[in-house]
Amino acid sequence: MAKQFTAEQVCDQILSYDGSDDEAVREQIIDDFDDEENKSFSIISDNSDPEYEPDNTGEISSEDDSDYDGEAANQSEPAQVPTDETENYTSKNGLVWLSADPPSSRTRGCNICHTKAGPCGKAKLILTENDALSCFLDDDILHKVIQNTNQYARMYMVSKGRDPNTWKRVDETEMKAVIGVLYLLGVYRSQHESLRSLWSSGHSGRPIFKAAFSINRFEQIVSFMRFDDRNTRQVRKINDKFAPFRSLWNAFNENCRKNYNVGPYVTIDEQLIPFRGRCSFRQYMPKKPDKYSMKLFLMCDVATAYTFNGLPYTGREGDQRCTGLEESVVKKLVEPILNSGVNVTTDNWFTSAKLTADLVCKHITLLGTMHKNKPEIPPEFHACKRRPVGSSLFGFCQKQAMVSYVPKRNKAVVLLSSMHDKKEIDEVSGKPVMILDYNKTKGPVGHVDQLCHTYSVQRRTKRWPLPYFYNCLNLAAINAQVVFVAKFPDWEAASPHRRRIFLENLGLQLLRPWMQERAQVPRLPRASQSALKRCGFMKQNPTEEEQQTGARKRRRCHICPSSLDRKTVDRCCECGHPCCNDHKRVTFICDYCSH
Template sequence: MTSNDVIIQRWLEQDLSDDENISNDECSDVEADVGIEHVIEESGESDSECEETTEVVSNAIAPIEIESSSTLPSEQTSSSEDEGPLSELRSRSRKKNYFGKNRFRWSSARPSLRSRMHQHNIVQEREGIKPAYRSEINASSSPLDIWQHFFTDSMLEKIVHHTNVKIREIRPNYQVSTCVQDLDIVELRAFIGFLFYTAIFKENHEHYTSRYSTDGTGREIYRCIMSKNRFEVLLKTLRFDDSASRPVRRESDASAPIIELFNSFIDQCQAVFAIGSCACIDEMLLAFRGKDSDGLNLPREYQTLKKPTQAVMRLIPPIERSNRNINFDNWYTSIELIDSLKKKQLTGVGTLRKNQKEIPPEFLAARHRNVDSTVFGFTKDIIMSSYVPKKNKAVITVSSMHHMPVVDETTKKPEIILFYNQTKIGVDLLDQRCSNYSTGRRTRRWPLAVFCRMLDISASNCYVVRLSTQPHGQKTETRFLFMKNLAKGLTIPHMDRRANNLKLQRDIRMAIRRILDSNKETTPSAVPTSSSAEERLAVRKNCST
């Protein structure tokens, strides 16, 4: 045995004695016997796995702070007689463990991959209109045809029924019963079209009386759809549930006044369209009173979870076991949520708040960390990255979808952050669309506020469906024009009926006729002819006396 062999053997014996207290090489969740602030080195993977890790790191230009394999000085590796002991040393490549405040353990070396793509990244369902509706919704479908699949006739008939109950209740309070007649589905659609007109003209927050002004400041279309008094009555009496049974239902569900209609609308949205491989969960602010609703109707096993986790678990049943990925911001993201999604065959990607107990101190912002550097931590199913965009700042992300420490060569950012930035805007984009063209009104009735937001979402969903029917997703019409055609389709049948009402003022009837004549979708039979009774009564004659 040469002198080099003696040195190597002593070094190995010392190395083994230092590591004999470490019981497990795998990435576990919690290490109970190790101090929180310590970083423990332990023996790593095989030589082939070490080379694979080195190759991944070398392909990324941005620095990745992963401990390299331990080697001896160069003078000990010069002799060809020492190949056996040195190869044994290389096979014992070392990796580092990071521990969070709750002793949650992360490894600096990724687990070995047995396949090129994990099973949980394969989505079978195709994005777009579902097969049951492809024959009914196509490129020739009008905006009204698409909208009727989200607000079906059965849903509107329930609103008509409950609203008529309220109208009959207040009818004795009116001396003139013209504006308190029963509502039908044609007039209800016209009322909804009225609200869509206020959205596209951005007049939803104006008082409704200003729209009926005849001094040139009002809009003619509103007077043609319905009278001011009738609109006021419908706005006050619009109801969405049975008021007699509401107190009993409210004991178990605070959203009882509109929950039946809301659930029906959600079911239709899920039945018509299939989302892509990535979903996004975020909050949408709608001001009304209510609290602690996240845990409603959840199984008992979820009652002990955090409130943000409960909110996510309420939303995921329609896409359970579909291998989809869900994005969320730092208010929702937690290791608890990632583990809960895994049980439902879903993955998650999100940013972590700095106060999460699973984050090791090495992943937090520090002055000694270089700009554009990234630290990776791994467990068996989760990867955590900490990227430094600027001095003394760190962006921490966690993902159960990604498994490789990949960094983009151009932006120097981890692949997880780039993926999150591309797919996190789903709810924000919907919120922006609803704000641009909103039917919401100033009201103290929170069920009416929710109903108006449902109308906003239905218009946005209809436009998405319309784009999906166009070849290669081409944008053939703007969203303003689409919503205008939708409002027109909802109001024309009722205006056509009003045009034949001889009790209306003559200028309103003539205005309705101009609107009907200018609409290409109106049939000629719907427009009164010059031989009608009204035209014969309009002929003036002189009195013989």
């Protein structure tokens, strides 16, 4: 077995030699240090570095002495830049981050995704845009809105001393038409335009709106729209600030989760719903485009921007300050995908070493940036003027990897990941692979927010549950397009306005049954009749059997004003409508058909 000496022992033996004539001692020392000929021992450092290679000459050069003295002089300096290959780093909370790569092994279980992305359940059977939307706004949600809207309308009539029977009840066809009008308002980007202007007969109006509703009826339905039972609301609001919209939000969230399987990457971030009315959990952020808004946490699929889960922020409950909110938000949002091997990308408000370790135990990996005040970050990973631009420091601890990258002088970006376990740097950009993966997966929630603002259905209101309902309509339309395109990938593939075409088709499909029903109303205003004709909806002519059975009955002339109440038994041979002697020809053709 070869003898081993430390560097300190070597120096002691050299310095202890006093030049005596003891030839045996001198030869023994020379033989011991003649490493080139005997190879009988090796010099190792005090750090016991296995990668250390001894000098073949067995001598310490003057250059080595000068380097050693310089390092000793620099030990007193506070800002020492460590060498990434030899140093370990200790954070403020006591975590030790190893600079060396962990031992390579097979792929970890938390990095294996067990789900297949794509539509599932009812979403696999869709045929039209309306079918795709019904996966998220199903009959249960519509019936809940219709029931509570009619209930509140009747209560309002009673409170004003009116007969509640004067309220015309809203049915499913009419409620779908209201939603269709809202989608078309978003398509035409008219969310900030006056409804009176849109319903006018002038150049600023659009016939589709006048053909669907009268302006008074549409405003009345929207103003009476409610989403919960008003009689039990005060009891529920004691423990839940979100009670006026909680049941509908839970139903919508459940539909989003059961109709789609997310891919291997998801993102968690916040969405801001603009609102300036009164609300106990309204936020004020002066640096945001929507300074007054309500916060909503979303989890979206990276590949398709599909909204899979959401959680509203309602502020603190009671007088206790909310602590650990960021960890609880992430854990609640990822509950449907536990043990799936999916990677979650977050920003610096959510990311922490404790959260990452908890998710790894549930077979979910996390990748995200870290704020500089987090105690898990070692001091060496912070910004330092001595660190060169483009350099990276890596640390590994308990199945977690941390990297500190210097994009420019005196600035450092720190990321934490449980998905990566190696020092990987891209050869083209020179950036760590962790940063490149983060840049690829960080944007879906922002993309969803951009889509919501581009064709938003939101209208100005003073009641905070209504903006949440508008936002549900926006998210439902985005999810409906995702499942529809997954089912029909070649649909409008070459068009740059794919989303606009989808929303327009969706709005018209929701309106068509109601407009066909409205076109058959006998005493419809002429402006509405004209708008219906321009939109392609005509009143159906009575059949021959109806004409024969109805020829013996006296009907009011459809041309004369109703105040005259002129009735006749004669019918127009073209349209079958009754016409009096003043408006009929010899051949019994009314004035409209004669033209």
